[in-house]
Amino acid sequence: MKYNQFCPVSKAAEIVGERWSLLILRELLMGGRRFSELQRGLGFISPALLTTRLKQFEGHGLVVRRQIKGGRGYEYFPTPACEQLLPVIIALGEWGLCWARENVSEDFDPEMLLLYLERSIDPKNLPGNSTIIRFEFRDLDRQNLWWIVVEGHKVDVCLNDPGREVDVWFTTTLKAMSDVWMGDRTYKDARAAGDLDVQGLPALTRNISSWLTPSVFAASPRAA
Known part of the structure; x- marks a missing residue:
């Protein structure tokens, strides 16, 4: 144009x-x-x-x-x-946080959320060479179970059970998991409200944000 x-x-x-x-x-x-x-x-x-x-x-x-x-x-x-252009993209996203989130719930997509979570995994902060993370979304009628498999520095999302022992499992809703990752809520608040349950190895569940890093917008200002 x-x-x-x-x-x-x-x-x-x-x-x-x-x-x-x-x-x-x-x-x-x-x-x-x-x-x-x-x-x-x-x-x-x-x-x-x-x-x-x-x-x-x-x-x-x-x-x-x-x-x-x-x-x-x-x-x-x-x-x-x-x-x-990265600062431009981030600035546009921050503007969207303040002024364009009215209908965001209409666009919740588990595949997109899991892609973002996959990208947010920091393998160097996961002990050992292999970690299995399971997500169960209570608000989905179909495909409500998802897995993230970490092998060394390789991170992949799986739609089918990898058939191995799970190290951490999240039971939640799409909105709750998105809100926590985006920085709109804390893990503590979501768990206290019953919107998120996290089980697994204590070494991993004590400080989730150390290996599942928050969104780049987690600390960005929100509209009043």
Whole structure:
């Protein structure tokens, strides 16, 4: 889209203001590298549109595309120009916390929440080389059980029981788990209200935030 205005805001909007562009940049800046990883974080975007946007970003110098070593497909890496957009993405998210959260409950999605939780796991603060974390969402009729499997530095979400002993299990609702991770509530408050139950190894349940790091917006201001 061309605005034909002599203004840096309009020129920036011509590059990053197209539909889905800011969310694609969010995924790149949050560590998404492969096409399938970007699709997973974006949900309903069509493959054709994602391909188009990535090519546009490449043409504008925001993304570098590299062949996957020993495999098919490509990986996409943000350039310094793209990385300088991170404060913009965070500022936009902080604005959304204050002024655009009225209908957020309509968009609660377990897959998106588990993706964020997967990205928030800090393996170096988990003892041993393997940890199994289970989530049971009381408000879901289907697919109410999810697992995060940590093997060394690799973290994956599983839809099926990995068949191994669980180290920590959360019983909660989508909203309660989202609120705690986002920083709207504390683990203590959610547990005291009966909205969250956490069981497992005491070494892990005493300080959950040390290995399940909070959202980047956890300390951001909220609207009164």
